[in-house]
Amino acid sequence: MSKVTIKNVAEKAGVSVTSVSRVLNDRGYISNDLRTKVMEAIDELNYTPNEIARSFYKSETKSIALVIPTIHNPFFSELAFYIEKELSKDGYHLYIGNSLNDSVNEREYLKMLKEQRVDGMIVGSHNIDMEEYDKITGNIVSVERKINDRIPMVESDNYLGGKLATERLIQQGCRKIICISGSQTVDTPASNRVVAYSDVMQEHQIKEQIVEIPFAESAAEKHKRIKEIFASKIEFDGIFADDDILASYAIKEATKFDRKIPEDLKIIGFDGTSLMQDLFPELVTVVQPLEEIAQKSVEVLLQLIKHDKVENVYTLPVRLNK
Template identity: 40%
Template sequence: MARPKLQDVAARAGVSVTTVSRVLNNRGYLSDELRARVNAAIAELGYRPDGIARSLIGRKSGLVGVIVPSVADPFFGELVAAIENTLADRGYKALLCDCQENAEREGEYLELLQANRVDGIITSTHNRGVSGYERAELPIVAVDRRIAPGVPMVRGDNRAGGLLATRHLLARGSRAPIMITATDHAGNDRATAYREVLESEGLTPRVHAYGYATPIDERRAMVETWLSGRRRLRPARRLPPRRGGAAG
């Protein structure tokens, strides 16, 4: 059975194609009776508007691309849920792209989203060397990551958090705290702050990274191994404090 067209709806409702288009796009004044006839014809025929065609005409798709490292990570699962709910409240839908910490896949998703004319992109990945964001001709917002000059970013103060957490542990008597994180690189401000505090106290930092795409069961086993191994270790050897004291 052929897919019903706009002309079929117009014929069934006894109106012009322009009138059907106005009902679908909610434009111009139309009586309630006329709207009801068109909507009834749409329901009877099972007509579904061509979203791509409508986006080409109106230059708006109603879609926002969301790129994350892995929805298996609880943080990003909650982040995606919050983004989807917020977008839905404003009449948009999220197009989820899970890049599994793969830079090549992230680049492909970026190209795919632009080719499908999404209205914007929200990205929170941590891959390095992904080009294309600088050239993208649509709104982009980064979450907790600097991706390109001029791209706005929403983030917490990770450095301050790392300093506070590490100093709190030392104040409570810990002499050999370890840090467990998803990724350990120069852009991880929490890990950088953790190292600075320990080194300023003459202690040896130990950072363990599990990777965002690591399955939950494997991640749990890794964390248990690190923690159990840490309990068997003696307190870290004290080194002479660095000049200048703790980093602020």
């Protein structure tokens, strides 16, 4: 028996091939009558849509998935805000998944990509093995996460940020500078902030002091760790904190420990979200260009969707806010 095609289905149902495709892909207005006719024809002919033919007929889903550690963090909520804004200009809708300590969720969205339920994915998180990403052929852009050589990455110039912050502290007379860093067990571009700190400290022949406080820790635990630094015998006149939330904790503790900012202690943070700059106008911080990161990620993803050539890494400049 010769293979049943979509054309046979259309003939049997007495409708156009386009109508059959609309029903198959559940797109556009489909009357009950049309749906019934088409499904009856499919049933009678025992038609199994050829997957390749199907995806050919299948219009785009116009949906993109964004997987981030947690939307419940000013950096990621601001990034998501700009990504959604940018995508909506091109008529795309955005799924948002929180994956902090939850590889199930990340895997779930990868599955959606595989099943072509989304046209692409932006990933700012990875709980799961890089090998799983290696198997995926869909359109993925990563933000601040190096996944593999095939998946383009958009990042801030983290090294420049660490350099600017450390040099500023040294310029302002600090000689005992603590770097409070997110855990570096995961190899993220953000770890270059700390590399830059170390390089600048070495250049100036100043001893480095790095304290690691993993990003995934609870707020209470992070608070506690910062407090311990102030309560300890460690001497310091400068703090370079890996993110603004850690910097804001350090500012609070400084007040409690009667350390005047900036006279006795200088603190520089990282991220520069508008919320944190707004809530802490006095905060000196390395500003990541969040809107540009979002725009570039979307731009590159849309290029991938259109099968355009893209680069491997896009590094965007950072600056001190003051």
